[in-house]
Amino acid sequence: MGWVSQIVAQSTGPGTPITFNQHIAPLVFRHCAPCHRPGQAGPFSLLTFDQVRKRGPQIVEVITNQVMPPWPPAKSSVAFEGERRLAASEIQLMERWVAGGSLEGDKKQLPALPIWPQGWQLGEPDLVVRMPQAYLLGSAGKDVYRHFVIPIPSTVRRYVHAMELRPGNQSVHHAFLLFDVTRQSRRTDAEDAELGIPGMSPPQSAQSPPGQFVSWKPGTTVRRGAPDEIWTLQPNTDLVLQMHLQPTGKPETIQAEVGFYFTNTPPTQFLGKLGLINYAIDLPAGVTNQVVQDSFDLPRDVELLGLIPHSHYIGRSVRGLAVLPTGEPREFLNIPRWDFRWQGDYRFAAPLALPKGTRLIMEWSFDNSTNNVFNPRNPPTRVVYGLNTTNEMAELWIRMRCKTLEDQEALKDSISAKDKQGSIDFNKWRITQNPNDAMGHLRLGQVFLDDPKRQNDSLRHLKTALRINPKLDEAHYAMAMFLIARGQNRMAKTALETTIGLNPEHADAHGNLGLLLWKLGDVEGSERHLQTALTLNPQDELAREALTELRTIRTFRKLGK
Amino acid sequence: MHIPSGQSLSLAGSARAGFFSSPGVTVAFMLLGASTLVGCRAPLANAGPAPKPCMSPVATALTLDQTPIEPLASISRRATAMIFMAVECPICNRYAPEIQRLAARFETAGVDFWLVYPNADESPEVVRKHVEDYQLTALSKRVIRDPQHVLVQRTGARVTPEVVVYRPGGEQVYRGRIDDRFPALGLDRREPTRRDLEQVLSAILDSRPIPTSGEPAVGCYIPPRP
Numbered sequence: 001m002g003w004v005s006q007i008v009a010q011s012t013g014p015g016t017p018i019t020f021n022q023h024i025a026p027l028v029f030r031h032c033a034p035c036h037r038p039g040q041a042g043p044f045s046l047l048t049f050d051q052v053r054k055r056g057p058q059i060v061e062v063i064t065n066q067v068m069p070p071w072p073p074a075k076s077s078v079a080f081e082g083e084r085r086l087a088a089s090e091i092q093l094m095e096r097w098v099a100g101g102s103l104e105g106d107k108k109q110l111p112a113l114p115i116w117p118q119g120w121q122l123g124e125p126d127l128v129v130r131m132p133q134a135y136l137l138g139s140a141g142k143d144v145y146r147h148f149v150i151p152i153p154s155t156v157r158r159y160v161h162a163m164e165l166r167p168g169n170q171s172v173h174h175a176f177l178l179f180d181v182t183r184q185s186r187r188t189d190a191e192d193a194e195l196g197i198p199g200m201s202p203p204q205s206a207q208s209p210p211g212q213f214v215s216w217k218p219g220t221t222v223r224r225g226a227p228d229e230i231w232t233l234q235p236n237t238d239l240v241l242q243m244h245l246q247p248t249g250k251p252e253t254i255q256a257e258v259g260f261y262f263t264n265t266p267p268t269q270f271l272g273k274l275g276l277i278n279y280a281i282d283l284p285a286g287v288t289n290q291v292v293q294d295s296f297d298l299p300r301d302v303e304l305l306g307l308i309p310h311s312h313y314i315g316r317s318v319r320g321l322a323v324l325p326t327g328e329p330r331e332f333l334n335i336p337r338w339d340f341r342w343q344g345d346y347r348f349a350a351p352l353a354l355p356k357g358t359r360l361i362m363e364w365s366f367d368n369s370t371n372n373v374f375n376p377r378n379p380p381t382r383v384v385y386g387l388n389t390t391n392e393m394a395e396l397w398i399r400m401r402c403k404t405l406e407d408q409e410a411l412k413d414s415i416s417a418k419d420k421q422g423s424i425d426f427n428k429w430r431i432t433q434n435p436n437d438a439m440g441h442l443r444l445g446q447v448f449l450d451d452p453k454r455q456n457d458s459l460r461h462l463k464t465a466l467r468i469n470p471k472l473d474e475a476h477y478a479m480a481m482f483l484i485a486r487g488q489n490r491m492a493k494t495a496l497e498t499t500i501g502l503n504p505e506h507a508d509a510h511g512n513l514g515l516l517l518w519k520l521g522d523v524e525g526s527e528r529h530l531q532t533a534l535t536l537n538p539q540d541e542l543a544r545e546a547l548t549e550l551r552t553i554r555t556f557r558k559l560g561k
Numbered sequence: 562m563h564i565p566s567g568q569s570l571s572l573a574g575s576a577r578a579g580f581f582s583s584p585g586v587t588v589a590f591m592l593l594g595a596s597t598l599v600g601c602r603a604p605l606a607n608a609g610p611a612p613k614p615c616m617s618p619v620a621t622a623l624t625l626d627q628t629p630i631e632p633l634a635s636i637s638r639r640a641t642a643m644i645f646m647a648v649e650c651p652i653c654n655r656y657a658p659e660i661q662r663l664a665a666r667f668e669t670a671g672v673d674f675w676l677v678y679p680n681a682d683e684s685p686e687v688v689r690k691h692v693e694d695y696q697l698t699a700l701s702k703r704v705i706r707d708p709q710h711v712l713v714q715r716t717g718a719r720v721t722p723e724v725v726v727y728r729p730g731g732e733q734v735y736r737g738r739i740d741d742r743f744p745a746l747g748l749d750r751r752e753p754t755r756r757d758l759e760q761v762l763s764a765i766l767d768s769r770p771i772p773t774s775g776e777p778a779v780g781c782y783i784p785p786r787p
Contacts, residue, residue, distance in 0.1 A: 043651040050682070054784040058746065067747030139696060140658030142751050249654035250695045313751075373744050376751045 018097040019105020020049045026111055027090055028052055031069050032059075034116070034219060041170060041218030047113060049104050056098040063091050070218070070342050078332040079349040082221060121164055121222040125259025127154060129239060134255040135195050137171050137245050143341075144245040145389065147178075147197040147206070148256070149185045149238050158233045160209070161225035162261040165216040171245050171252045173341050177214040178206040178240040179233070181539055183505040185240045200312070201387035206240035209233070211271030213308050213345035213399060220344070228305055228401055230267045233260070235538045244341065269401055270408035272302070274415050276362035276396040278385075279426035283368040283392060285380040289316065292364045292394045299414040300407040302400040303351035307333060309362075310395040313340055313374040314383060316367040320396055325357035333396070340374060351401065362396035384433070385426070423447050441465035442475045449481060458482060473502035477509050489516060507536035511543040518550060526550060620709035622677065625685040630705055632675045632712070633731050639671030640728055640765045642758070643712065644739075646676050647721040648683050648691045650781040652743055656722050657695035659739060664700050667762050674700055679718070679783050681708035710786050723778035724758050728765065735761045737775025745779055 018024070028046050036042035046052050052059070062068040069084040097103070129150050137144060165175055180186075184205040188197050197203065208214060209231040241256060276294040283290055309318045320333030332352060354360075368380050376389070383392050402408040424447055430440035445462035448454035459482060465475040480495035493516055499509040514530035517523075527550055533543040621629035632643060644660060646653050664674040676697065678688045685706065691697075692704050707713055716725040717736060726735035740753035757773055764771045 043654075044649040054680070054682075055781065056784075057782045062746050065745070065747065067745075247655065247658075248651070249657035370754075373748045373750055378752075378754050 017103055017105075018093060018100055019103045019109070020052060020097070021105035021107060021110040023093055023105075024052060024097050025049075027086075027093065028059075029111065029114055031084065031086060031090075033114070037116070041167075041172075043170060053102045053104075056094075056102050060091075060095050060098050063094060072335045072337065072339060072342050073346065074334045074336050076331050076334050078330070078352050081347045081349045083349075084219065120166075120259050122162055122224065122259075122261055125164065126262045127152070127158075127260040128257055129153070129260075130257040131195075131241070131255045133195050134253045135245075137169075137252040137254055138247060139250050139252075140247055143173070143247070145198070145200045146243055146245065147185070147189075147199075147202050148195065148241045148243065149180070149189045149197070150241060150258070151186075152233065152237050152239055152260075154233060154237070155235050157235060158260070158262045159230055159264065159266050160233050160260055161230045161263040161265075162222055163214060164222040164259045165220075165241075165256060166259070167216070167243070167254070167256045169252050169254045169256075171248050171254065172256065173217070173244040173246045174344055175216040175244070175256070176208075176242040177216070177258065178202055178242060179209055180206040180238045180240050181234050181236075181537060182507055183238075183536055185238055187503070187505055199387070200389055202240055202242055206238075206242075208273070211267070211269070211273060211399065213306060213397065215308065215344040217342060217344045224261070225263075227265075227267075228269045228271060230263060230265060232267060246341070270403070270405055271305075272400050272402060272408060272411045272415065274360070274398045274400065275419070276360065276398070277422055278362070278364070278394040279422060279429065281366070281383070281385040281392050281394055283314065283366050283383045285377075285382055286369050288367050288369045288371055290366045290368070292366065293362060294394070294396075295359050295361045296415075296418060298354060298356055298358045298360065299410050300356050300402060301354070302402055302407075302411065303353050304332065304348060305351055305399040305401055306345055306347040307399065308343070308345040308395075308397040309333065309335060309338075310343060310393055310397070311338060311340070311364055311366070312389060312392050313376050314366050314368050314372055314392060315340065315394070316365045316372065318365075318396065319361075319363045320398075321361040321363065322352070322354055323359040323361065325355060360398065362394070364394040364396075366392065366394075385429075420447055436468050438465045438469040438472055438475070441468065442472060442478065445475070445482075446478050449478060449485075455482075471502055473499045473506055473509075476502065477506065480509070480512065484512070484516065489520060492516060493520065505536055507533050507540060510536065511540050514543060515546060518546070523550065523554065527554075620711045622705045622707045622709075622712050623685075624705055625689055627685065632673075632677075632703070632705065633727060638673055638729070640726055640734075640762060641673045641675065642667075642762065643675045643677050643716065643718075643725045643727075645713070645716075645718045645721045645723045645725075645783065646678050646691075647680050647781055647783070648678070648687055650721045652780040653722040654695060655749075656739055657697055660722075661697060661699060663739075663759060663762070666759075667766075670766050672762055672766075673703060675703045675705060676700055677705055677707050677712055677718075679707040679710060679713045679721070681787055708786075710783075713783055718783060720778050720780040720782050722780050726758070726761055726765070734765070734771050735773070735775050737773070738778040741776070743779040 032046045034040070036044060036046035038045060044051070046055070063086055069086065071084040073080060075085070129152055131148050131150055135146070135148065163177060165177065167175065180203065182205040185197065185203045188203045212229060212231050239258060241258070243256065245254065274296055276296060278292045278294045281292055307320060311318070315338040317338055318333065318335045319331060322330045322332055324330065368375065368383055370378065370380060385391060385393065402411055423443055427440045427443040430437050434440070441461040442465040445458050445465060448458035448461065462475055462479050462482060465472055466479065469475070476495050476499040480492045480499065483492035483495060493513065496509050496513040496516065499506050500513065510529045511533035514526045514533055517529060518526035527547065530543045530547040530550065533540050534547060622632065624630050632641060668674060676692070683706070688704060688706060692701055716733065718725060722739060724735065724737065724739055725733060727733050737757060739758045740756040741750070742753040743749045757776060760772050
């Protein structure tokens with residue numbers, strides 16, 4: 001609003017002719033032109049009288065329907081940074097202009113075009129990485145979801161305060177920037193000849209940066225990160241670029257690049273990330289408004305910083321609610337019409353302080369009927385939870401900040417307990433759906449591994465997973481952990497060797513085999529595996545310490561001789 | 562209202578959907594009439610040889626070589642489909658592969674596909690490049706411009722991509738969307754659930770009743786002539 005509404009108030013009384021130069025250009029330059037100009041995401045430009053006149057009725061239609069500017073959240077009591085909404089008065093002005101014959105007006109009143117940054121929004125980045133090869137998107141067909149793995153050539157630890165994605169092609173609809181300190185994403189990518197990893201779900205080791213969400217959608221502006229947005233980029237990390245590509249009607253070549261901006265200031269804030277997730281999604285064909293919830297009680301005072309809602313095609317709406325200990329509800333997110341294509345992360349304009357004991361509630365509604373234009377199944381069929389495009393998800397991820405390290409630890413413990421219970425519930429449900437679901441058994445085996453009371457359950461599920469799929473490296477690895485805890489070192493060694501045979505880049509298997517071999521007296525073998533572990537995962541401090549110690553001892557021994 | 566005589570009337574009189582209901586009806590009649598008066602008429606169905614280049618200022622559609630053309634002149638086949646297109650219309654662009662598919666399927670069966678670019682500011686060069694970029698060159702013999710909106714007014718087309726289907730004799734039998742993939746601006750299905758144009762053309766070829774006279778097309782509004 002601001003100066004635009006001032007002009008509107010001064011000069012738009014009834015009977016005043018509405019002109020492009022006086023009334024419409026300021027509005028279009030501010031709200032539309034940032035994307036609707038050459039080289040940006042908008043499919044056509046809106047910079048001149050002719051360009052805007054031609055599309056007058058279309059503009060009125062899309063701003064009235066709130067399709068444009070693309071900003072899915074409705075106005076809530078809590079504001080987001082960078083909200084892109086037109087005031088009702090601005091929409092009326094546009095309608096009046098078109099109804100009045102789309103007059104051009106006095107050229108002297110035409111404001112200058114805004115000055116947009118050329119090239120990178122924050123100037124030349126400190127480091128630019130690019131997709132090693134271009135991906136070719138066909139002219140037609142369904143939307144494509146794909147992950148591209150890009151090695152980051154940084155051999156030292158860096159502190160990142162900003163990143164900019166330049167998709168370089170209009171077919172890119174939205175993107176998430178994930179990071180993998182293991183080699184798992186590379187390995188998955190190498191499984192077939194085509195560039196990238198298909199689907200909506202990245203490999204599990206590809207994660208948002210610690211304490212952060214990084215996403216891109218058309219119109220995303222980049223700014224210098226606030227102190228809570230600084231994070232540590234570990235050496236030899238891979239960027240995993242998750243992109244949603246929409247065919248444009250002609251073949252497209254996509255080779256996105258990402259610029260990193262570093263700072264000398266390390267992250268200092270006590271951040272946490274909470275996933276409100278409901279796994280028990282079971283949506284019969286034809287339901288129009290099935291509500292799915294999850295909640296979490298804050299164990300300490302926190303400030304909410306931002307969020308990402310996530311579901312697939314048949315999400316209908318999503319709300320985020322904080323119920324204060326007094327019982328007072330506070331809505332902090334309301335997307336009344338979910339559109340998968342415009343998803344991304346939102347940052348609150350100011351941190352939202354919430355006291356200990358506040359209940360955070362996620363409420364999704366799903367429409368699995370033919371009323372839902374985005375429903376990919378016609379006629380609709382039953383849909384259950386899952387990571388594929390044919391399944392559904394109901395998530396609300398929330399970034400938060402604590403005052404102290406102690407608060408942060410308490411928050412982490414609560415979140416971890418919640419995640420563990422969520423994983424148990426989900427995987428139990430999974431194996432009731434399919435008793436031969438090896439991954440379901442593996443996950444249960446893993447979760448119970450840490451629980452002294454559930455050791456028998458852990459062993460049972462790991463054995464079942466291995467019976468169903470003897471080539472599951474993670475199951476052999478989990479079995480090795482189970483055996484190590486019981487001092488069955490020889491058997492554990494075999495299990496770790498099997499793991500590495502199946503996945504030579506399993507960093508943790510190398511690390512633990514290194515430690516085990518040392519215990520078993522094979523110093524050379526130990527050194528070799530510890531070194532491999534460290535090469536694969538430079539963050540493995542245990543392997544680093546062990547290797548240093550091992551080499552010190554060997555040096556002393558040599559000196560002794 | 563000026564009622565033109567002769568063959569022009571037979572075309573106008575037989576047009577159905579979108580012709581009498583269109584606010585442009587008077588203008589369309591007058592234009593057709595005027596062309597008869599100056600002796601540079603738009604030839605009609607089964608009206609003999611192809612039109613001679615016409616250099617008079619009378620409004621006509623134009624080929625990319627700027628030659629006047631009347632798409633219905635050659636309507637000796639089973640049907641004619643005119644698809645209104647715009648270079649910077651994202652929905653037109655996303656339909657390009659479907660247009661290719663439909664043209665490939667129906668052209669050999671006797672349907673002529675015309676791509677009509679009605680925006681006056683889209684030059685022949687710009688249109689030619691669009692046809693190449695979007696791999697519509699199989700249709701390039703029947704890509705035309707309509708800067709004076711002769712065809713826009715005759716057909717009643719409002720948006721791009723809108724399709725108008727004629728039968729021999731000049732009877733307009735369909736005006737509307739290609740399919741239901743885009744229910745409104747900003748909304749699209751992964752796949753259409755009803756392929757209107759395909760159903761209409763199949764019905765014509767099979768001599769069955771035409772299932773629909775047209776659901777509204779969704780896309781970019783055709784701007785008024787400058």
